[in-house]
Amino acid sequence: xxxxxxxxxxxxxxxxxxxxxxxxxxxxxxxxxxxxxxxxxxxxxxxxxxxxxxxxxxxxxxxxxxxxxxxxxxxxxxxxxxxxxxxxxxxxxxxxxxxxxxxxxxxxxxxxxxxxxxxxxxxxxxxxxxxxxxxxxxxxxxxxxxxxxxxxxxxxxxxxxxxxxxxxxxxxxxxxxxxxxxxxxxxxxxxxxxxxxxxxxxxxxxxxxxxxxxxxxxxxxxxxxxxxxxxxxxxxxxxxxxxxxxxxxxxxxxxxxxxxxxxxxxxxxxxxxxxxxxxxxxxxxxxxxxxxxxxxxxxxxxxxxxxxxxxxxxxxxxxxxxxxxxxxxxxxxxxxxxxx
Amino acid sequence: xxxxxxxxxxxxxxxxxxxxxxxxxxxxxxxxxxxxxxxxxxxxxxxxxxxxxxxxxxxxxxxxxxxxxxxxxxxxxxxxxxxxxxxxxxxxxxxxxxxxxxxxxxxxxxxxxxxxxxxxxxxxxxxxxxxxxxxxxxxxxxxxxxxxxxxxxxxxxxxxxxxxxxxxxxxxxxxxxxxxxxxxxxxxxxxxxxxxxxxxxxxxxxxxxxxxxxxxxxxxxxxxxxxxxxxxxxxxxxxxxxxxxxxxxxxxxxxxxxxxxxxxxxxxxxxxxxxxxxxxxxxxxxxxxxxxxxxxxxxxxxxxxxxxxxxxxxxxxxxxxxxxxxxx
Numbered sequence: 001x002x003x004x005x006x007x008x009x010x011x012x013x014x015x016x017x018x019x020x021x022x023x024x025x026x027x028x029x030x031x032x033x034x035x036x037x038x039x040x041x042x043x044x045x046x047x048x049x050x051x052x053x054x055x056x057x058x059x060x061x062x063x064x065x066x067x068x069x070x071x072x073x074x075x076x077x078x079x080x081x082x083x084x085x086x087x088x089x090x091x092x093x094x095x096x097x098x099x100x101x102x103x104x105x106x107x108x109x110x111x112x113x114x115x116x117x118x119x120x121x122x123x124x125x126x127x128x129x130x131x132x133x134x135x136x137x138x139x140x141x142x143x144x145x146x147x148x149x150x151x152x153x154x155x156x157x158x159x160x161x162x163x164x165x166x167x168x169x170x171x172x173x174x175x176x177x178x179x180x181x182x183x184x185x186x187x188x189x190x191x192x193x194x195x196x197x198x199x200x201x202x203x204x205x206x207x208x209x210x211x212x213x214x215x216x217x218x219x220x221x222x223x224x225x226x227x228x229x230x231x232x233x234x235x236x237x238x239x240x241x242x243x244x245x246x247x248x249x250x251x252x253x254x255x256x257x258x259x260x261x262x263x264x265x266x267x268x269x270x271x272x273x274x275x276x277x278x279x280x281x282x283x284x285x286x287x288x289x290x291x292x293x294x295x296x297x298x299x300x301x302x303x304x305x306x307x308x309x310x311x312x313x314x315x316x317x318x319x320x321x322x323x324x325x326x327x328x329x330x331x332x333x334x335x336x337x338x339x340x
Numbered sequence: 341x342x343x344x345x346x347x348x349x350x351x352x353x354x355x356x357x358x359x360x361x362x363x364x365x366x367x368x369x370x371x372x373x374x375x376x377x378x379x380x381x382x383x384x385x386x387x388x389x390x391x392x393x394x395x396x397x398x399x400x401x402x403x404x405x406x407x408x409x410x411x412x413x414x415x416x417x418x419x420x421x422x423x424x425x426x427x428x429x430x431x432x433x434x435x436x437x438x439x440x441x442x443x444x445x446x447x448x449x450x451x452x453x454x455x456x457x458x459x460x461x462x463x464x465x466x467x468x469x470x471x472x473x474x475x476x477x478x479x480x481x482x483x484x485x486x487x488x489x490x491x492x493x494x495x496x497x498x499x500x501x502x503x504x505x506x507x508x509x510x511x512x513x514x515x516x517x518x519x520x521x522x523x524x525x526x527x528x529x530x531x532x533x534x535x536x537x538x539x540x541x542x543x544x545x546x547x548x549x550x551x552x553x554x555x556x557x558x559x560x561x562x563x564x565x566x567x568x569x570x571x572x573x574x575x576x577x578x579x580x581x582x583x584x585x586x587x588x589x590x591x592x593x594x595x596x597x598x599x600x601x602x603x604x605x606x607x608x609x610x611x612x613x614x615x616x617x618x619x620x621x622x623x624x625x626x627x628x629x630x631x632x633x634x635x636x637x638x639x640x641x642x643x644x645x646x647x648x649x650x651x652x653x654x655x656x657x658x659x660x661x662x663x664x665x666x667x668x
Binding site for chain 1: 405407434435436439440442444447448449450451452453461462465466497499510513514516517
C-alpha cells in the first residue's frame with residue numbers, strides 16, 4: 001500500500017518536472033537575444049526573407065498561443081526542423097539518442113558492477129592492501145581528466161594490446177559493406193533481432209572503452225560511498241547478530257549489509273546517468289561516437305534553437321525516467337524508503 | 341570435572357570455564373574487559389550472569405561465541421564445551437551449538453530484509469533442506485515462540501512488528517540454528533515489563549521442551565528471580581560469587597552481591613532513600629591489588645586492600661571473600 005502510494009507520488013512529481021522544463025525551455029527561447037526568424041532565413045538574409053520566416057515560424061502570434069502550440073508539438077514528438085540543416089529533428093534524434101542511451105546505460109551498469117563490489121570488499125578488508133589499492137583506484141578514477149583516461153585506455157587496449165577497437169560504434173566492414181537493418185538504433189539489440197552474433201560482439205567491443213571512460217567517475221564515487229556506508233553498517237548490532245547465528249561472511253556482506261548501504265551509491269550513479277546523456281561530449285569526440293552530446297553542442301554553437309529545445313526535453317524525459325527507476329529500486333532494496 | 345548444580349550430582353556439565361580473561365590493547369595500556377571468570381553450567385539449566393555495566397558480562401558471551409574484536413586477547417585455563425576443549429575453536433561452534441539472543445531486538449534484526457528471509461538465511465546456513473521445507477520449518481519455529489499468524493509474519497519487515505514480537509523472532513532465529521546452548525544478552529531490557537515477563541516465560545518453556553541450556557546475561561535481579569536456576573555474580577571482570585539463584589537472592593555471601601540486592605527498590609522500606617552502592621568500579625585499565633570490591637565494601641578490613649580474597653564455600657555455592665562469616 002505504501003509502495004503504491006509512493007510510486008504514484010513519484011510518477012506525478014516526474015510529470016510535473018517534465019511540464020516545468022517544457023515551460024522553461026519556451027521562456028528561455030523568448031529571452032535569448034537572438035532572432036529566430038533571422039537564423040531560420042539563412043546566412044545574410046534580406047529584410048524580406050526575415051519577414052517571410054516570421055510568418056512561417058508563426059512568431060507574431062500571442063505568447064500563450066505560441067506556448068500551447070509549442071507544448072502540443074513537443075508532446076506529440078513533432079520537434080520541428082533544424083534551422084541549420086533543415087532536417088527533421090525527430091529523425092536526427094532517432095539516430096543519436098539510441099547511440100547515447102546505449103553508451104549511458106552500459107556505462108551505468110559498469111559503474112554499478114565496478115564501484116559497489118569494490119566498496120564492499122574495501123570495507124570488509126579495511127586497512128588491507130586490497131582496501132588501499134581500491135581507495136587509490138577510486139581517487140584516480142575521480143581525479144583523472146576524462147580525455148586523458150580515454151586516451152590512456154585507447155593507448156593500452158587498442159594500440160599496445162590490440163584487443164579492443166580504437167573508436168566508432170561498429171567496424172567499417174560491417175557499417176559500410178553489410179550494415180545492420182535499423183530497428184531500434186541500439187546496435188546490441190538490433191544485432192540480436194537480426195540474429196548476427198558477430199555484429200553483436202563487434203558492437204560490444206566498441207562499447208567497452210567509451211563506457212569504461214564514462215563509468216570511471218561514478219564508479220569511483222560509488223566505491224567511496226559504499227565503503228563508508230558499509231563500514232558504518234558492519235558495526236551495527238544486526239550484523240554481529242548475523243555472525244553469531246553462524247551466517248557466512250559473503251552472505252553477511254552482500255545479503256545483509258549491502259542492502260543497508262547501497263542507497264547513496266545508487267543515487268550518485270543515477271545522477272551520473274544524466275551527465276552521460278549530454279555531458280559526455282569529450283568522450284563522444286575522442287571515441288568518434290555519434291551521440292547526442294555532439295549533436296547538441298553543435299546546435300548550441302549555431303544557435304539552432306529547435307534542436308536545443310528538443311534535446312533538452314528528451315534528456316529531461318530520460319533523466320526523469322532513470323530517477324524514477326532508481327527511486328523504485330531504492331524502495332525494493334529498503335522498504336522503509338516508501339514510508340517517507 | 342563436574343560442577344555442582346541445584347539439580348544434584350546427576351546433571352552433566354555443558355560448559356566449564358576457569359580463569360577466562362579478555363584483554364584489549366589500547367593507547368592507555370591494556371584494558372582488562374574480563375579479568376578472571378569461572379563459570380560452570382550444567383545441561384538444561386538457565387544460568388544467570390549478573391553484574392552492572394562494564395563488569396564483563398557481554399564480553400564473556402562474545403568470547404564464548406568467538407566474536408571478540410580481532411585485536412582482543414582471550415585466554416583461559418580451562419574452556420570446555422560438552423567435554424571438548426574449545427579454546428581455539430569457539431567460532432566453529434557459533435551458530436551450530438551456541439547461538440546468541442541479542443539485546444535490543446529492534447537493532448538485532450536487519451531492517452531491510454523480511455522476517456522470512458532472515459529466518460531462511462539461518463536455516464539454509466545450517467541445513468541442505470529444500471526451500472519449501474525450510475519455509476515450513478521457519479513457520480513452525482515462529483509459531484513455537486508464540487507468534488500468531490506466522491505465515492503472514494514471514495512477509496513482514498522488522499519495523500512492522502512490536503518489540504515483543506521482534507524479540508520472539510530473534511529467539512526463533514536462535515532456535516533455527518539448532519544450537520542447544522543459547523546466550524541471552526539482556527533479552528528483556530528493551531521491552532516493557534509485561535512483555536519481558538512473557539519472553540522470560542517463553543524461554544523457560546523452550547528450555548524445558550527442547551532441552552536447551554541458557555546463559556542469561558542480565559543486570560536485573562528480577563530476571564534472575566524469575567527464571568534462573570543458578571547464577572554467577574561478576575564484579576570488575578571477576579566472578580565473585582556463584583551458586584543457586586535462590587541462595588544468592590536470599591542469602592548472598594559476597595558483600596557486592598548483598599549490596600546489589602539491597603540496592604533494589606523493593607528492598608528499601610517505603611518512604612526511605614534507596615540504598616546505592618557508593619563509589620565506582622575500578623577502571624579496567626587498573627591492576628587490582630587485594631580484593632576488587634574493597635574500596636566500596638561496607639565490611640572492608642585492612643587485609644582486603646593487599647591480599648586477594650580466598651575462595652570460600654563448598655559444592656553448590658562458592659564465593660571470594662576474606663570474611664569468614666556471611667556478608668553484613
